Amino acid sequence: xxxxxxxxxxxxxxxxxxxxxxxxxxxxxxxxxxxxxxxxxxxxxxxxxxxxxxxxxxxxxxxxxxxxxxxxxxxxxxxxxxxxxxxxxxxxxxxxxxxxxxxxxxxxxxxxxxxxxxxxxxxxxxxxxxxxxxxxxxxxxxxxxxxxxxxxxxxxxxxxxxxxxxxxxxxxxxxxxxxxxxxxxxxxxxxxxxxxxxxxxxxxxxxxxxxxxxxxxxxxx
Numbered sequence: 271x272x273x274x275x276x277x278x279x280x281x282x283x284x285x286x287x288x289x290x291x292x293x294x295x296x297x298x299x300x301x302x303x304x305x306x307x308x309x310x311x312x313x314x315x316x317x318x319x320x321x322x323x324x325x326x327x328x329x330x331x332x333x334x335x336x337x338x339x340x341x342x343x344x345x346x347x348x349x350x351x352x353x354x355x356x357x358x359x360x361x362x363x364x365x366x367x368x369x370x371x372x373x374x375x376x377x378x379x380x381x382x383x384x385x386x387x388x389x390x391x392x393x394x395x396x397x398x399x400x401x402x403x404x405x406x407x408x409x410x411x412x413x414x415x416x417x418x419x420x421x422x423x424x425x426x427x428x429x430x431x432x433x434x435x436x437x438x439x440x441x442x443x444x445x446x447x448x449x450x451x452x453x454x455x456x457x458x459x460x461x462x463x464x465x466x467x468x469x470x471x472x473x474x475x476x477x478x479x480x481x482x483x484x485x486x487x488x489x490x491x
Contacts, residue, residue, distance in 0.1 A: 271388040272299045274315060276308035276331065277323040277350065282373065286321065286350070289377040296384060305329030309337045312345055318388040319346045321371075324358055332361050339366040346387035351395075366470045369393035389440030390456070392471040420466050421481040428465070429483060431458045435471055436478025 273290060275298055277283045283301050290296045299315045302308035305322070306329040312320055320338055322331035329337075335347045348369035349362050359370060368387045371380060372395045383393035421429055434444045441459065445452045459471070468474050478484050 271296045271319065271384060272315065272317040273297065273384060274300045274302065274308060274312055274317040274320040274345075276302040276305065276321065276326065276334070278303050278326045279323075282323070282350075286373075286380070289380055290384065292377075293381050293385075296381070303327075305331055305334030308334050309341070312338050312342050316342065317345055319348060319384050321348050321350055321384070323350050324362075332358060332365055335362065335367050336365040346390075348383055348387055348393065363470070363473050363476075368470060368472060370472075371395050386438060386440055389442050390459075390471075391438060391440035391443070392435075392475055393438060394472065394475070421477065421483065423465055424462065428458060428462050431455065432462050432474060432478045432481075433483035435459065435462070436475040436484040438475070 273296055275283055275286055275290075277286070280303075283303075287298050287301070290298055299317055300311040302311050304326045308320065308322060308326075308331075309329070320335075322334055322338075324331040326334070331349060335349065338345060338347055346368040347366070348371055349358075349367050350371055350373050351358070352373050362370060369383050369392055371383050371393060375383075375395055379393075379395065386393045421432065424432065430448070431444060434447065439447070441452050441455045445455045448455070463469070463471075463474055466474055466477055468477065475484075
């Protein structure tokens with residue numbers, strides 16, 4: 271798994287890199303100190319995953335995420351954030367990111383998040399996920415139409431896949447559970463995103479939660 275790491279603080283980059291490289295399957299192929307450099311390096315190295323800090327000079331992580339998703343759609347983007355920056359979650363989702371992790375997360379969560387996104391899945395720090403779900407429950411009207419109701423238009427199999435997607439399973443893991451090939455799951459996921467009118471798996475996961483397709487413990491129903 272090829273990873274690009276972008277953060278304007280050298281000590282943060284060093285710490286994240288040291289964690290990632292404890293996994294023999296992960297290779298940090300490039301590092302950037304600002305968003306613009308991150309976009310340029312992503313075009314050059316074509317990483318599987320880009321870990322982007324939210325606040326960076328020249329171009330912030332959210333703007334870089336949008337550009338990266340437009341130019342390198344095959345690269346999954348994870349935003350690295352600190353406590354108090356969850357106000358950026360909606361902007362990040364609109365930019366098409368696949369995950370949100372706290373810099374203070376358990377190192378195992380960082381590695382698991384990279385693995386999940388590299389495999390076509392998504393990742394949300396539990397603290398970020400709880401805050402996001404709380405905000406959505408408090409003000410569902412702010413997001414317009416009740417998106418949870420859209421799942422009624424899905425087939426039973428699509429709802430099953432959506433529930434597993436909402437639980438954070440990768441395409442490979444869903445395929446294994448359903449005894450299908452991974453390519454079939456990719457087709458299902460693409461159809462689900464189009465039917466729900468969302469841009470990425472994290473947004474679909476939120477709908478899965480709202481529709482009751484994922485248990486409180488994080489397992490698909």
